[in-house]
Amino acid sequence: MSKTLLWGMSTVDKIVKAELHRHLELCLRPDTIWELAPQFGIQLKSQREFQDRFMILEPMKDLGTVLNKFLDTQKLLATPEILERISFEVCEDAYKNEGIRILELRYAPTFIEMGHKMTYEQIHSAILRGIEKAEAMYPIAVGLICIIQRILPVKDSVKVFDFVMANKDTFVGVDLADNEEGFDSKPFAPYFLAAKKAGLGITIHSGEAPHPKAPKWVMDAVEVLGAQRIGHGVQIYRDENVMQIIRDRGIPLELCPTSNMLTNAVPDLKDHPLKKLFDYGVAVTINTDDPGIFNTNLNREYRICREILGLSIEDLEKCAQTAAEHSFIPLAKRKKVWPKPLAR
Ligand SMILES: [Zn+2]
Known part of the structure; x- marks a missing residue:
């Protein structure tokens, strides 16, 4: 990949953006990781060691x-003070460095909770608290x-669904994540349908790995x-057939090019089908997934789409705009920060 992707402010960087798919747990600032790691018994002596333990490049x-690498980052999410701090920093960086005005962050309570009191x-x-401070x-x-973690038994997820329903005013949606192979999504359906009925948005991690059933x-x-x-x-x-149905129903895809390349969902960035899907008329949104651990940000993903996949600025x-219009954040709140009219 060309190094020019990494340097300099470009027209792409100036586009006002909306991010729909970013995992809060895996987008810590490198400086924050360096500062926190020793407190949790992780001594970092060199940049190389930092990359080996905390990044997938x-x-x-x-x-x-x-x-x-996920678990090393998770170890740092140990106290409410740290969570408040990283949540604020993620929002601040998104606004200041990436031109993001609408930001959906997702997290798994079951993942953060592990090993922490x-x-x-x-x-x-x-x-x-961190988000409110940034806003x-x-x-x-x-x-x-x-x-909700797909790899956990459905019965263990009931507690998380109960928690979401009890806090439906401070969540905008529910997601099902983790590996699909060997972990059927369908048993979770009654809970997702109930959450949808209660007014929460539903997004599902699906069709990520190159499996014939994807x-x-x-x-x-x-x-x-x-x-x-x-x-x-x-x-x-x-x-x-599936592409046509997804297009005709106007269901947006939360595509994450760098993530897809690093997890082998696509053989190489240049093979990413984002433009093919876009040209076909599928509602395409561009996202980062885990920007901290993948050393990316939304500007970089947009530049990849421009410079490697051939999308125009328009x-x-x-x-x-598709991302801004399909965000689960209430329309009135989005309208206050988005510079263009929103159709929905
Ligand atoms: Zn994801």
């Missing part, structure tokens, strides 16, 4: 190495999505779980 070879309520209120300082609208799983997410957006969905380009502006 090359397509991953095996899942174990990646999971260890915090209740879901303590976790959630700390994150909200008071900058013209940015932020919304939180609660993640397009079918995307259809399950839409038809069985009631998904209004698809997290990734990148593999639907393999099935014309195309990129359309993707940003």
Whole structure:
């Protein structure tokens, strides 16, 4: 990849953006990681060591190495004070460095909670404090999505669904994440349908890995779980019929090019089907997924779409507008920060 992607302010950077798919747990500032790590027994002596423990910069070879990096970052999310701080910093960086005005952040209470002495309520209120502080300082609208982990038994997720329902005024949506292979989404359907009925947005991680059943799983997410957006969905380009249905129903894909390359969802950035999907008429949005651990940001993803995938500036502006219009954040709140009219 050309290094010019990394340097200098470009026209792409000036586009006002909306981000729909960003995991709060994996977008810490590097400086913050350096500062916090020693407190949790992680001594970092060099940049190399930092990269080895906290970043994924090359397509991953095996899942174990990646999971260890996730877990090292997770160790740092140990107190309400830290959660408040990182939540504020994520929003501040998004506004100042990436031109983001509408930002949806998602987190899994079950992931943050592991090994830490915090209740879901303590976790959630700390994150909200960080976000509220940022919203008071900058013209940015932020919304939180609660993640249910597909790899956990459905019965263990009931507690998380109860928590979401009890806090539906401070969440904008619910998501189902983790590996799809071997973990059927359908048993979660009654809970997602109940959340949708209660007014929460539904987005489902689906069609990410290049599995033959990926397009079918995307259809399950839409038809069985009631998904209004698809997290990734990148593999639907393999099935014309599914691509057509997703296009005709206007269901946006939350595409994340760098993430898809690093997790081997696509062989290389230049092979990413984002432009093919866009040209076909699918509602495409551009996102970062885990910008901290993948060393990316939304400007960089837009530049990849411009410089490697060949989208025009107008195309990129359309993707940003699609994201702004399909955000689950209430329309009145989005209108206050978005410079163009919003159709929905
Ligand atoms: Zn994701």
